[in-house]
Amino acid sequence: MSPHAGPLIHTRTWWKEATFYQIYPASFKDSDGDGWGDIPGILSKINYLSSLGIDVVWLSPMFDSPQIDMGYDVSNYEATYAPYGTVEDVERLIEACHVHGMKIILDLVVNHTSDQHDWFKESRSSKSNPKRDWYFWRPARHDEQGNPLPPTNWRGYFAGGTWTWDEHTQEYYLHLYDTSQPDLNWENEECRKAIYNSAIRFWLDKGIDGFRVDTVNKYSKHVDFPDAPVTDSNAFIQPAAQFWCNGPRIHEFIKEMNTTVLSEYTTYDGQPLVTVGELSLTPDPEDVLRYVSAREKELDMVFQFDVTHLGQGNGFQDKYDFARWKLPEMKRIVEKWQAFIEGTDGWTTVFIENHDNGRSVSRFGNDAPEWREKSAKMLALCFLTQTGTLFLYQGQEIGMINAPKDWSMEEYKDVETQNYWKEAVQSSESRVDPTCEERIKHGLQLMARDHARLPFQWDSSANAGFTTGKPWMRVHDLYKEINAEAQEKDSESVLAFYKRLLRLRKEYRDVFVYGTFELLDPENEGTFAFRKHYQERAALVVLNFTAGSQPIPGQGIERDMTLLASSYQKIALDSIQPFEGRVYIN
Known part of the structure; x- marks a missing residue:
């Protein structure tokens, strides 16, 4: 069904x-x-x-x-x-x-798991170990000149490839994340x-x-x-x-x-x-x-x-x-x-x-x-x-x-951040992409996991x-x-x-938790407005994402609606103040 x-x-x-x-x-x-x-x-x-x-x-x-x-x-x-x-x-x-x-x-x-987990330690100990197949092991491929290549050309999450060579058993193991995080084989x-x-x-x-x-x-x-x-x-x-x-x-x-x-x-x-x-x-x-x-x-x-x-x-x-x-x-x-x-x-x-x-x-x-x-x-x-x-x-x-x-960047500790940063520095220094370091630094300052x-x-x-x-x-x-x-x-x-809003969310759970969502004025680049509906109840949420005042969205506020919450102590009737949010309810 x-x-x-x-x-x-x-x-x-x-x-x-x-x-x-x-x-x-x-x-x-x-x-x-x-x-x-x-x-x-x-x-x-x-x-x-x-x-x-x-x-x-x-x-x-x-x-x-x-x-x-x-x-x-x-x-x-x-x-x-x-x-x-x-x-x-x-x-x-x-x-x-x-x-x-x-x-x-x-x-x-x-x-x-970690490569320090006992399961992986056993798996990498020998090709005949009973837990060998609990992880993904594959032999090397070779190019036309006979040079070894990883089993696939897959890129991983943390920059770099998804295969690491294990000298002891002469095979590669798979890791979608860091080389220290081998993937478990759910097929087993x-x-x-x-x-x-x-x-x-x-x-x-x-x-x-x-x-x-x-x-x-x-x-x-x-x-x-x-x-x-x-x-x-x-x-x-x-x-x-x-x-x-x-x-x-x-x-x-x-x-x-x-x-x-x-x-x-x-x-x-x-x-x-x-x-x-x-x-x-x-x-x-x-x-x-x-x-x-x-x-x-x-x-x-x-x-x-x-x-x-x-x-x-x-x-x-x-x-x-x-x-x-x-x-x-x-x-x-x-x-x-x-x-x-x-x-x-x-x-x-x-x-x-x-x-x-x-x-x-x-x-x-x-x-x-x-x-x-x-x-x-x-x-x-x-x-x-x-x-x-x-x-x-x-x-x-x-x-x-x-x-x-x-x-x-030394204050950033995350393995993903550091891997991307090293890759960006190398790319800039090698002149493969001269502006890469500057651009990635800006991106990390906004989006890195470290924040x-x-x-x-x-x-x-x-x-x-x-x-x-x-x-x-x-x-x-x-x-x-x-x-x-x-x-x-x-x-x-x-x-x-936050405490007040969490109480209101519970009090009006019908419309906020379970209500249907209706987007208003979708192309407006300054304000975000939407209605929530649950049976006869409705709520209107109006949000200003800018540092300047914005007009109230064209649909306006219905007559039977009252102000339930505002992020400002005093509101203006004809506009939404900078970074203000309001919710009205009937």
Whole structure:
């Protein structure tokens, strides 16, 4: 049966109405002065989390890891990275969340492991090892002169190719990400069973309430490993996502994981578990619905990244080559992913920040001192009124912004950032592309993953109250001006505004969580306006994305509508003020 045969009014369930809050453990709160955030630090802020009005804590990877990719390179699914704490600390956090009426989900990172995982150590020990086929190993090819070549010409995510030579066994292994992150072979049934037991059941048995599923559409590859077409004549490696994303067995694998493992468990209060998948490189709504249709029994919802990718260049090699965009592009993206679930049994997500993107105020608003708070509130109104399950990222609720542009590239710690930066410097120095370094630096200053990973700004004390030691990553220069403690005392702060909006979102959940979306004035480059409808109720959202006043959109405000919220204390009747957001309701 087609997903489009679903009901017109969406079935209600707890995770659709919930607000999720993502915690990046390295950067949230350090309890012991070693400079790394940790689980006891999160526990010490449980009252803060509860006071926000959130329903679910999403904890980014805290598993044992060499931290090449900040925990997305897992060396042991059943252990915790020592600077973060212990498994017992995580158990205490699970219990504390539940005591405070919040659920907790973990990251499920099972497309790949670290090369330090025991499974990979065994796999690379010999060609005859029983776990050899748990990863992808292939012999070298050779060119006409007899020189060795990788098995394919695929380009990876973090710049560079997807194959690394292993001297010991004289073969290459596949890694879509860093060379230290070999891909697991989901074609191998024994490997899948081990994943289910070690990465999933181990933590569900401890009482977690679901998973954010990392890189969920990359488990199935085209295992005949064809070469990608040459689209960049200056390089051997070529974009090849069509061969390792949304592969031939992907739906089979996810269904199996759901029906044989996840369906055996419930949340701490007896509700269905929740799963949200990271679904990149899937632009067609029909393809996305196959993952999130309730009938398909795969995932509850997925993240679509079109909005957070605004400004990124085309393809992997141009990711940080900033491409200017206009507001109508954002409107079309929002409309697309708001509308795609209408008349279906699928569901969607709403978010503007996560651990992989620059801060929204710096990217989509204006982070100059006079505009940053107004931008933060306007963006909050824009996204907290949209249909779907809401996800917030730590620091978003206090309007944290990107690292200052005068920071050197040495302050950026992320493996992806550093790989792209090295590639850009080499390209400029070799004169292959003389302006590459300058362009990529600009792109990284706007969009690098590092911006979201700066330590949380708790107060105006040293290191923003994040740590009493030397922080693993530099604290933002403006922490004395932007911090949670100051905002908790200010009824007009960004933090206070988020709390009010979260209460309104719950109070008017019919129209905000479940309502249908109607885009107004799609080509207007200054304002973003849309209506939400649910039966007889309607809301009008009007947003000014510029630093100048704008006329109220031509459709106007209906007579039976009253102002529900504004990002300004005083409003003008005939115009929308710079970076103002308003919502009216009948």
